Every structure is written in C-alpha cells, then in structure tokens.
Amino acid sequence: MFVFVRCVAAAVAEVGVRGLVGLVPGGEYACKVADAAWRKYRERQRDDGLRDDVRRMAEAAFDEAKWAGAEAAREEAARHSLPDADAQNLELFLTQIPAAVRASLKRPDDPTGRSVPAAFALRSADDVLRLLPPRLPRFRPGDALPGGPGWVLEEQIGAGGFGEVWLARYGDAGRSNIVGAVKFCHGLEVRDLRHELDVVTRVMAAGRHPGVVPVLAQHLDGDAPWVMYEYVPDGDLADRIREWAALPAGERVPRVVAALKVLAEDVGRWHRLSPAVVHRDLKPSNVLFDAPAGRFRVTDFGIGGVSAREALRAETTGQSSRGGRLLSYLRGSHTPLYSSPQQRDGSDPDPRDDVHALGVIAYQMLTGHLAQGCGTDFEDDLTESGADGELIRVLKRCTAQRPDRRPADAAELAAELARLGPAVAPTGPAAAPPQTHARRREAEAHHALGLKYYLGDGVTQDCAEAMRWFREAADLGHADAQYRLGWGYCLGLGVSRDYAEAVRWCRRAADQNHVGAQAQLGVLYADGLGVTKNLVTAGEWFRRAAAQGDETAKNELRKLGAG
Numbered sequence: 323m324f325v326f327v328r329c330v331a332a333a334v335a336e337v338g339v340r341g342l343v344g345l346v347p348g349g350e351y352a353c354k355v356a357d358a359a360w361r362k363y364r365e366r367q368r369d370d371g372l373r374d375d376v377r378r379m380a381e382a383a384f385d386e387a388k389w390a391g392a393e394a395a396r397e398e399a400a401r402h403s404l405p406d407a408d409a410q411n412l413e414l415f416l417t418q419i420p421a422a423v424r425a426s427l428k429r430p431d432d433p434t435g436r437s438v439p440a441a442f443a444l445r446s447a448d449d450v451l452r453l454l455p456p457r458l459p460r461f462r463p464g465d466a467l468p469g470g471p472g473w474v475l476e477e478q479i480g481a482g483g484f485g486e487v488w489l490a491r492y493g494d495a496g497r498s499n500i501v502g503a504v505k506f507c508h509g510l511e512v513r514d515l516r517h518e519l520d521v522v523t524r525v526m527a528a529g530r531h532p533g534v535v536p537v538l539a540q541h542l543d544g545d546a547p548w549v550m551y552e553y554v555p556d557g558d559l560a561d562r563i564r565e566w567a568a569l570p571a572g573e574r575v576p577r578v579v580a581a582l583k584v585l586a587e588d589v590g591r592w593h594r595l596s597p598a599v600v601h602r603d604l605k606p607s608n609v610l611f612d613a614p615a616g617r618f619r620v621t622d623f624g625i626g627g628v629s630a631r632e633a634l635r636a637e638t639t640g641q642s643s644r645g646g647r648l649l650s651y652l653r654g655s656h657t658p659l660y661s662s663p664q665q666r667d668g669s670d671p672d673p674r675d676d677v678h679a680l681g682v683i684a685y686q687m688l689t690g691h692l693a694q695g696c697g698t699d700f701e702d703d704l705t706e707s708g709a710d711g712e713l714i715r716v717l718k719r720c721t722a723q724r725p726d727r728r729p730a731d732a733a734e735l736a737a738e739l740a741r742l743g744p745a746v747a748p749t750g751p752a753a754a755p756p757q758t759h760a761r762r763r764e765a766e767a768h769h770a771l772g773l774k775y776y777l778g779d780g781v782t783q784d785c786a787e788a789m790r791w792f793r794e795a796a797d798l799g800h801a802d803a804q805y806r807l808g809w810g811y812c813l814g815l816g817v818s819r820d821y822a823e824a825v826r827w828c829r830r831a832a833d834q835n836h837v838g839a840q841a842q843l844g845v846l847y848a849d850g851l852g853v854t855k856n857l858v859t860a861g862e863w864f865r866r867a868a869a870q871g872d873e874t875a876k877n878e879l880r881k882l883g884a885g
Contacts, residue, residue, distance in 0.1 A: 324382075324390050325366055325375050326359075327416050330454065331394035333358035334415065335401070339408040342415050342458045356451040363450070376453075377438045380427055382420040391416030411458055418455035418478075426452045428564065436822070459486060460506060460546070467504060468548070469541035477854065479503065489553060489854060501856060502538050502550040505622075515540075515547050521623040525592050525599055533588030535610060535621035551621060555847075555856050556613040559683070560606035560692055567690030571708025578687040579713065583739040585609065585618055586680060590733025593673040598731070599623070600671035604679035605660045606692065613829060614862035659695040663723055673731035680732060681720025696721045712742055768795035769803045776806070785816030796827060804831035805839040812842070812851075821852030832863065840867035841875040848878065857882060 333355045334342065341351040363372075382390070395413035398404065404412070424435035427442075444450060459478055467473035473490045480487035485507040492500040507515060522537050539550040562581075566574045592599035601608075601623055608622045658666055662678035665671075682695045688707040697703075700721070704714045716738050722728050729735040772791030775784045789810045795803035808827035811820045825846050831839035840863050846852055847860035861882050867875035 324379050324419075326363060326379060326453070327390050327419055328394050328397070329362040329366060330355065330359045330419060331398045331412060331416055332362055334412055335398040335404070339398075339402075339404060339412050342411050345415075345457050352451060352454060353447070356447040356454060359454075360444070360447040360450045363444070372444055373438055373442060376423060376427075376442065376444070379420045379423045380436050380438060387420040388417050391419070414462065415455060415458050418459065419453065422455045423453050428560075457486065461486075461488060467541075468546040469544055470504075470539065470548075470550075473502075473504075475504070476501075479854070490550065501553045501858075503553045504548050504550045506546060506548050515542055515549055518623055519549065521599055524595065525623065531588070531591070532615065532617060533584070533591075533619055534623075535619045553856070554610040554612050554619060554621075555854050555859060556611045558607050558611060559609035559618060559687075562611060563606060563687050563690060563692060566687065575688065575708045575713075578684065579739060579742060581618065582680065582684050582687065583736055585620075585683075586732045586736035586739060588618075588620060588732075589676055589680065590731055590736050593676070593731035594733055598673050600673055601676050601679075602661075602665065602671055604676050604683065606683060606686065609683075613833075614859060614866075616833070662725065664725055672725060674725040674728045676732055677720050677728045677735055680735060681717050681728075684717050684720070716742070762798075765795045765798035765800040765803070768792075768798065769800050772803065772806070785810070787816070789816035796830070799834075801831045801834040801836040801839070804828070804834075805836050805842070808839060808842065812846075821846065823852070825852040832866070835866075835870075837867050837870040837872050837875075840864075840870075841872050841878075844875060844878055848882075 336358050337351065337354045341355075345351060379387075391413050394416050395409055398412060399409035427435035427438060461475050461478075463475060463477055465475045467475055467490050470490070473492050475488045476491050477489045478486055479489050485505060488504045488506070490502050490504045492502075519537060519540055522534070525531065525534055526536060535551050535554055537549055538552055541548050559581075566577060569577070589601065589604070592601070601620065603622055604620070608620060610619050610621055611617075612619050660679040660682050662672075662675045665675045665678075685696050685700060685704065686692050686694075688709055689703050690707075691703075696717075701714055701718065704717065709717075716735070720728055720735065729738060768791050772788045772795060773779065774781055774788075775791065776788035777783065789807060792803045792807045792810065796807045804827045808824045808831065809815070810817050811824035811827065813819065817823075825843065828839040828843045828846065832843050844860045844863035844867065847856050847863060849855065853859075861879065864875040864878045864882070868879055
C-alpha cells in the first residue's frame with residue numbers, strides 16, 4: 323500500500339473525517355490535513371523512499387488506487403471506530419489521490435503525469451497540498467444519474483472549484499456506446515446553470531457549430547442539477563501546449579498561430595451576435611481537442627462570469643484564504659491569469675475580456691508556461707520562444723491594461739493574425755511538422771536501423787534496441803516509426819507495456835494518414851486501452867482506415883454496426 327495514502331488517511335482521521343464533506347480546495351481544513359500528513363509522512367518514510375512512493379502512485383491503475391484507498395480507510399475506521407458514512411467518505415477521498423498526483427506531475431516532457439521529474443521533492447506541507455484531491459466526490463462509479471433514467475455514472479473525469487464532471491453511459495456498459503460528460507456544480511444556483519444553457523442555445527442557434535461542445539441533456543430539478551455535454555475524450559489545449567513545448571520554434575510557432583487563428587475565428591462569431599456572447603472563462607482547460615475532427619472545441623459558456631463574481635466577492639470580503647485562492651487558481655477554476663483587469667474589478671462582460679484571455683493563452687502556447695501569465699518581461703519571453711515582432715505586437719495589444727487598446731473583439735484579432743501570413747500547420751498534433759530533406763533522410767535511416775534490430779536482419783534481434791531507433795525516427799516525424807513504436811507499447815516489445823503511450827504514438831502516425839495506426843487507434847478506443855472506452859471515436863478511426871482499404875477496419879466497422 324502507498325505510504326502517502328496511509329499518512330493522508332491518518333491525517334484526515336486526526337483532523338476530523340467529517341470535514342471532508344465541506345472540503346474547499348486550499349481552504350483551512352485542507353491545509354490542516356496537509357500539515358498533519360506531511361508530519362506523519364516524514365516520520366514514516368526516509369528521503370530515498372519519498373520519490374519511489376510518489377512514482378508508484380503516479381503509475382497506479384484505478385483498481386490499485388481503489389484498493390489502496392479502501393485498505394487505508396478500513397484501518398482508520400477500525401482505529402477510530404468511524405461510522406460507516408465517515409468511513410465511506412474517507413475511502414472515496416483516498417481513492418482520488420493517485421489521479422491528483424498525476425495532475426500535479428503533468429509537464430511538457432510527460433503530459434500524462436505518470437513519471438516523477440528529477441527535481442521532484444516534498445519539502446513542505448504546501449507540496450503535500452498539491453497532491454491532495456480538490457474535493458470529496460459527490461457520487462460513486464456505478465451510481466444512477468439523478469433525473470436521468472437509464473444513465474449510469476461510470477467514472478469521474480474532472481474536479482475542481484467549479485464542481486465535478488462524470489462520464490455517463492446510457493444502458494449496459496458492455497454494449498452501449500452512448501456517452502456524455504455530466505457537469506455537476508458546487509454552490510451554484512439552478513438559475514446559473516440555466517444561464518449557461520441559454521448562452522449555449524444562443525451560440526448554437528444557427529446550427530451545430532464545430533467549435534462548440536454542444537449540450538445533450540439537462541436536469542435542473544432536485545438537489546443535484548446537472549448539464550450533460552457531448553463527451554470529447556482527447557484532452558484539452560493544455561495537453562497540446564505540453565506537447566508543442568518540446569518542438570523546435572520553427573515548428574511550434576506556426577502551429578500556435580494556426581490554432582490561435584481558428585480559436586479567435588470561433589470566438590469572434592459569438593462576439594458578433596446581437597447582443598454579443600462573451601465567454602469570460604476562456605482558458606486551456608475549457609478548450610477541448612476533438613482528434614477525429616482535428617480541431618479545438620470550446621466548452622463551459624456562461625459559468626465563468628458567475629464564478630468570477632463569486633471569487634471576487636469572496637476575496638473582497640475576506641471569505642477565502644490566500645492559500646485557498648492560490649490552489650484554486652492553479653487548479654484552473656476562475657483564474658486571474660486569464661481574466662482582464664476590468665473583469666477582476668467586476669465590470670460588465672465585454673468581448674475584449676475574451677480577447678485578453680486569448681492573448682494570455684497565446685503566450686502560454688508559445689512559451690509552454692501554463693502556470694504563468696504575461697508579466698512585465700513577456701516580450702522577452704516571446705522573443706526567446708521564437709515569435710517575431712509582428713506577432714508580439716498583436717499579443718501585446720490583446721493583453722493591454724486598457725480595453726480600448728485591445729482588438730474590439732476576437733473576429734478583429736483573427737483578421738490581424740490572418741495578415742501575419744498563411745497558417746502552415748493545422749490545430750493540434752494532427753499534422754506532421756514540416757521536414758527538410760536532410761531531416762527526412764535521418765528519420766529514414768533511424769527507422770531502417772530499427773527494422774534491422776526488430777527483424778534480426780544482419781544483427782542479433784533486439785526489440786529494446788529496435789524501439790530505441792524507432793523512437794529516434796518517430797521524434798523526427800516518421801509515421802511508420804511512430805506506428806511501430808505505438809505497437810511496441812501495445813505489446814510490451816522492448817518497452818514496458820503502456821497503452822497510454824501506445825495511443826499517443828499511434829495518434830501521431832494516424833494524424834499523418836497512416837492506415838495501420840488509424841486501425842490500431844480504433845482497437846484501442848473500442849477496448850478502452852490507454853483511453854476511456856468510446857465506440858463512437860473507435861468507429862471514426864476504423865472508418866478512416868477502411869476508406870483506405872484496410873480490411874480489418876472494415877470488419878470492425880461491421881461488428882459495430884457502422885459499416
């Protein structure tokens with residue numbers, strides 16, 4: 323069992339289990355738990371064991387996390403004679419720790435958060451606080467969706483100051499491919515959810531917009547009101563930013579400009595409605611990536627403005643602590659990093675609020691710095707990231723203190739970006755970076771050497787060495803090497819079996835129209851390996867492969883009834 327989980331369990335029991343019910347991210351109760359857990363952890367674990375314990379938590383599968391949480395909760399329940407309800411809440415909280423650890427460890431060189439960086443250390447209770455779940459989940463996997471007959475809550479896929487998001491499935495999990503993302507909000511009135519629905523309805527009034535995540539259903543009665551969105555399983559803009567951070571500037575900057583231009587065009591359409599729709603909570607976590615469509619889609623309309631006012635009120639009346647605000651901001655609920663000075667002052671919504679947010683997002687896309695916004699030296703940061711003077715000028719206008727110095731709306735921003743020159747790369751990781759002839763030759767050479775080790779052609783067969791050379795070629799954009807590397811992760815050939823890595827590399831190859839990788843992605847989504855099972859997305863990838871004549875994909879489509 324994880325030592326950290328045991329220490330947190332003992333700390334919660336010491337501070338008082340019932341405090342979990344009213345847990346606020348970074349609040350007084352959470353800080354007390356972190357202090358107690360830090361003290362117990364230092365007593366029970368040597369320095370050389372800290373890293374290994376955190377690594378095992380980051381790598382833990384859900385079943386392992388559930389078992390560890392159950393065992394630790396059972397021990398504390400017996401030690402303190404906890405009532406059944408308290409023991410169940412403790413178990414539910416502890417089960418979420420590995421996921422919280424992974425969220426804390428995400429970084430450019432490992433967007434999954436499943437590895438521990440070399441500089442990682444737990445030096446204080448504040449470091450422990452970052453590894454704790456933000457809230458006690460309100461529901462359990464397998465619960466019926468309140469007010470949604472036939473729907474079952476399958477897995478919590480998001481949590482934070484706003485509330486929690488669950489993947490819900492209609493009907494039997496083994497046969498149904500009908501899924502949705504259900505958002506429950508903490509502390510918001512039904513009128514606020516109704517406001518969000520009204521905003522989305524206005525945005526979608528002209529028909530289904532490809533840049534918006536649509537609402538599928540709603541239930542605003544009872545004590546658990548919710549809104550169900552279409553489920554977009556391929557991560558968000560923050561994941562793409564982490565991937566792009568590893569690219570050379572010559573490849574990263576055009577990709578960022580292309581993505582920003584499409585995003586500004588989408589937001590600009592809402593700004594040009596009468597009256598204008600202002601999102602007021604644009605940030606990377608609210609911009610989802612739709613891999614089959616190869617584009618970004620915005621979600622969470624309307625709630626941002628409400629959350630901003632509530633956060634401002636709490637700060638000005640002293641109802642939230644500095645630590646609580648800091649952790650809430652870092653976790654991505656209402657965050658001053660993206661909000662304009664006018665929004666933070668409580669002014670009425672203005673399209674230029676969203677323009678300010680887009681400027682900050684662009685800064686993060688270019689620099690890879692997700693935890694910071696535009697400081698006084700942001701021009702130097704952008705120059706070092708490879709941005710030219712004209713692009714810096716546009717982004718400087720976006721983030722101006724005075725709204726009259728910003729583009730009037732996102733449509734005007736999109737027009738300015740268009741004048742910078744043609745976009746040479748699509749949004750997201752959907753296209754291979756442009757390659758020089760020398761780079762292509764190098765990639766081919768690495769791939770050929772990998773094949774020799776893979777087949778034992780003229781050398782002793784060595785799958786580990788083969789995968790090393792495939793990775794060299796894959797990093798240079800070689801589609802077949804990316805596919806073979808993904809296949810290696812699927813089977814554990816020369817590398818540890820890792821389905822999440824398999825998905826990542828197969829997707830990069832599939833986005834270059836590699837038919838084998840497209841078919842393999844279909845299998846991974848169909849079986850829920852490395853990703854949440856989604857037969858709709860599986861069908862999309864099978865359909866792409868089948869269009870190129872892949873017989874396996876055609877057979878799989880027939881099995882899905884989508885051929």
